[in-house]
Amino acid sequence: MDLRFTEKEEAFRAECRAWLEANVPKEPLPSGDTAEGFALHVEWEKKLFEARWAVVSWPEEYGGRGASLFEWLIFEEEYYRAGAPNRVTQNGIFLLAPTIFEFGTEEQKKRILRPMAAAEHLWAQGWSEPNAGSDLASLKSTARRVEGGWRLTGQKTWCTRGAFCDSAFGLFRTDPTQERHKGLTYFLFPLKGEGVTVRGVDRLDGDLGFAEVFLEDVFVPDRDVLGEVNKGWEVAMATTSSERxxxxxxxxxxxxxxxxxxxxxxxxxxxxxxxxxxxxxxxxxxxxxxxxxxxxxxxxxxxxxxxxxxxxxxxxxxxxxxxxxxxxxxxxxxxxxxxxxxxxxxxxxxxxxxxxxxxxxxxxxxxxxxxxxxxxxxxxxxxxxx
Amino acid sequence: MRFGFTEDQLMLRDTVREILARECTPEVVRAVWEKKSPKTPYGTLAEAGVLGMTLTEEQGGLGLDETDAALPLEEAGYAALPEPIVEAIAALPVVAAHGGGAWAEKIAAGEARLSISIGDARLVAFAEQADVFLRYDGKKLYLAPREEVALEMQVSVDRTRSIAVPRFTDEGATVLAEGAEAAELAALVFDRAALGSALFLNGLSRKMLELAVEYAKDRVQFGRPIGSQQAVKHRLADALIALEFAKPLAYRAAWSVAVADPERSLHVSLAKLRASEAARFVAKQSLQVHGAIGYTIEHDLHLWMKRAWALAAAYGTEDFHRDRIGRAILNEA
The missing domain is CATH 1.20.140.10 (Butyryl-CoA Dehydrogenase, subunit A, domain 3)
Structure with a gap:
């Protein structure tokens, strides 16, 4: 047991604190769960990324600092201590990214991670459906095999900041002969474009923090399948564990x-x-x-x-x-x-x-x-x- | 930053766990309860160096600190050890370093027992078993041999605890320190004893939870184990959470005591407050899950539960420790 932070960790803390003191907006930003506030939060995220504070624990090639888990905790302590804005990139960098690091192909890592961290491409989670909340495995949305990819149909709901994001991630039934946890596949899918309808839902506090997403035969190429086809449940569990x-x-x-x-x-x-x-x-x-x-x-x-x-x-x-x-x-x-x-x-x-x-x-x-x-x-x- | 135990510390824990599993069975605890004076593992723990572990090697100890003692003390709680192990580990380094070497040696060897009376605490524990009392009366810190202390014996809710209202005289006392030094040493012993009690309480909680989980798996009603019912599951999940979030504060306080952190007392109070709350909470959940059988003297649960009640109030009640935390963090006059 040694509860002292190392010199390197203390230096990391000092650097982090100094940057936050100089850069955190003096007046709190409007809520990131409104259209106006979201745009300002995205600007803030870009600033964080440029200074390499957006994803400190990621490898440098994706915009991180290769920081240890303890350094990440130090960053978080300093971040909240400084009263810095909420992270609108959170669903991407904390929920999706760990799964991509674990199950993603090299192509996916190269294509997705950096723009996610840089707040150039914003991600929402798409777990729940109207009849699949706590009982996620009862989900009904389907994906149908077509040339070069899949066609997604169904409804997802409670997508955090879904009204403002570019893409989402979630599970779809790819093998209709299988039930519950089996026959599901993890997809990355667009929130804009043909067949996609996004309807914002006002949250309890009045912000447009939620969205429901309707998908009608939406094309998703093979490269946006994360992990193995029909192994979506196992892949998703890695993410939910980080979420909890x-x-x-x-x-x-x-x-x-x-x-x-x-x-x-x-x-x-x-x-x-x-x-x-x-x-x-x-x-x-x-x-x-x-x-x-x-x-x-x-x-x-x-x-x-x-x-x-x-x-x-x-x-x-x-x-x-x-x-x-x-x-x-x-x-x-x-x-x-x-x-x-x-x-x-x-x-x-x-x-x-x-x-x-x-x-x-x-x-x-x-x-x-x-x-x-x-x-x-x-x-x-x-x-x-x- | 490394907040975990070393291989050596885990080995010491295992040694203590094995000794207690063999020599401190529920039957032994129950026999102490019934005043049958059974053989307890006090001597075996002394032989293994556990009682004197916080003494230096020159003093006949193992030269270990509070982080090394943390898991053994938790194991003592798990076994509901009816012996003053918290007191020995808390007091011996101070006793040995300030002129009480002879007593320290005897206690570390398992040939004597020590009880603690600091400040205006009304009760002393292990009153009948103790050969010597470490007493701080607000002016001096001294060792009072058993025969010089008038004890008005009381009855503890936990019959394994022999408690008394003591009256001390200066007769035959070995004075260890006076004035500011005595106050400082007494505060240190008190913090160590509060820390030891927190660890012991966490061990008691672990056992009470384990008893309830085993019972919930075995007990069948309405054709299924009661532990398959959500209402029972959620009680036990909450009990586990209370315990698991109390433990890290105790380990952290052990470190703070070991390195003489300036915020030692704050950290000890956090540990003791949360351990006491958790133990009372786990006891309640465990009793409810056991149903009527848990509400008997025949069942073992009460041996752990009543110790938990007693220790939750010993070396500072929850209110006492909460107040100490408040004064530290709220800039109060």
């Missing part, structure tokens, strides 16, 4: 939220319910626990271990912690909690309200926490399925 686990929600984000809550309490402690002191301390303790749990996971992964079903514990933990932290903040704010964006009297109140609404999505997306608890009980504790 480490990469989507690094500790830096929650430490920053806990630290904002501490600051909020310092402003309100004279007037708020004294019982909220306990909530603030518990929120801090919970974020610390998540940070050290993650350092343990990363140490294991650096030694060749895998996350596996532990990613489900991670997901339940951070998503419920995030809701509690925001609830504590709203309780402190008192009757002003209903002040939404656009209220002249709102200071940082509206951002806590927005954060709270966003946090409420955590226990739902990436596989509901009910499903995660089943996975934990069955795969980690070994309880019987039936």
């Amino acid at each position: 686990g480490l990469s989507l929600r690094s500790p830096g984000r929650f430490m920053a939220t806990a630290s904002r809550l501490v600051d909020l309490y310092k402003r309100y402690r004279e007037t708020c319910d004294p019982a909220l002191r306990k909530e603030v301390i518990d929120a801090y303790a919970a974020a610390e626990a998540y940070r050290w749990y993650t350092f343990g996971t990363v140490t294991r992964m650096s030694q060749g271990g895998e996350i596996g079903a532990d990613s489900s514990m991670n997901k339940v933990y951070w998503s419920e912690m995030d809701v509690r932290t925001h609830e504590a903040a709203l309780a402190m704010i008192g009757d002003r909690l209903e002040l939404d964006e656009g209220s002249p009297a709102a200071e940082d109140h509206a951002s806590w309200l927005k954060g709270f609404q966003f946090a409420l999505a955590g226990p739902i997306y990436a596989g509901t926490n009910e499903i995660q608890r089943n996975i934990i009980a069955e795969r980690v504790l070994g309880l019987p399925r039936k």
Whole structure:
């Protein structure tokens, strides 16, 4: 055990902090889940990429720095500490890219990764269908073999920022004689062009964060099949594990939220319910626990271990912690909690309200926490399925 | 940054695990509960160097630190060891370095037992077994031999814990330190004991969860194992999460104590708070999953559960540690 960061890691942190201090917009950008805000976030992503901060853990040839997992965690701590914009490239760089690195051909890596990191080509996830949410394997969209590729038909939904992105990734049934997890193939497919209809859906917080996507005989060339045909489930599981686990929600984000809550309490402690002191301390303790749990996971992964079903514990933990932290903040704010964006009297109140609404999505997306608890009980504790 | 244990540390854990599996079975714990004075593994642990592991080699120890002691203490909790191992590991380095060498040697050899009484703590544990008490009265830190301490015996909810309200006199005391030095050393021993209790609690939690999981697999109702029902699964998943997110804080605090980190006390409080909360939570889930059989003295669960209740309040209650965290992070006057 050695909990000191190395000189190299400390230098990395210093370089990162200095760049962020000089470059993070002084005024927060409008939400990246609106048309106006999305464009500004894409500009920010381009700036990050030019300075090689967009994908620090990727190899240099794709625009990264070949940073270690610990350096990536350091980057994330600094990124959220600096209050930098949310990552609109997130679905691509954190969900799709790990799968491409693992299953993609050399041609796919060369063609897809760099423009993804540079925010030149933006990716949305296309997992869910109207009747296949938690039960993803019941999905109905199909892909039909044609000369040189496939024809995709069906409907995908809850595609994050789907109204603004260029392409999406998801599963389609390629062998209609097979059921459930079998006979599925992982496709990369366009969100613009012939046969594609994208309809934005306003999220709970009012932003156009969702989209549903209708596909009618949409042509996808063979080169946009990721992994083997009919092995899509196995390929996709690699991605969902990243989505639940480490990469989507690094500790830096929650430490920053806990630290904002501490600051909020310092402003309100004279007037708020004294019982909220306990909530603030518990929120801090919970974020610390998540940070050290993650350092343990990363140490294991650096030694060749895998996350596996532990990613489900991670997901339940951070998503419920995030809701509690925001609830504590709203309780402190008192009757002003209903002040939404656009209220002249709102200071940082509206951002806590927005954060709270966003946090409420955590226990739902990436596989509901009910499903995660089943996975934990069955795969980690070994309880019987039936 | 490397937040994991070495091969040597894992081997030491395995050694302790094997000793306890052999010599600290639930039958032994139960026999202590029933005041039958069974043979416990105290002597075997001493022979293996475990009790004196944090003493230097010159002092007759293994020259190891809190990160080495972390997993053995967790194993002690897993076995519900009814012996003052937390106290020995927490106190011996201070005792040995400040004029209590003779006592330290005897304790490390398994020939004596030590109990701790710091500040205004009302109770001492291992009261009947202890040969010597490490006492800090706000002015000086001293060793008080058993015969010089008046003990008003109490009854612990965990009958394996012999507890008492002590009254100390200066008679026969070996003074280890006075004034500021005594305060500093007492704070260190307290933090070490709180850390040891956190690790021990995490071990207790692991066992209580394991008992519940095994029971949920075996117990059939409505024609299927109860562990196949989601309501039961989710309870146990939550118990596992509580435990798994308590453990890293304890390991991190072990490091902070070992390297004398300036934020040692904050880190120890985080560890103890979360371990205590987790243990009480896991105990509740485990009891509920066991149903009526868990609500008996015949079943083993209560041996672990009651220890968890007692230790959750020992060396600082949850409120005490939460308050310490608050004062550290909220810039309070």
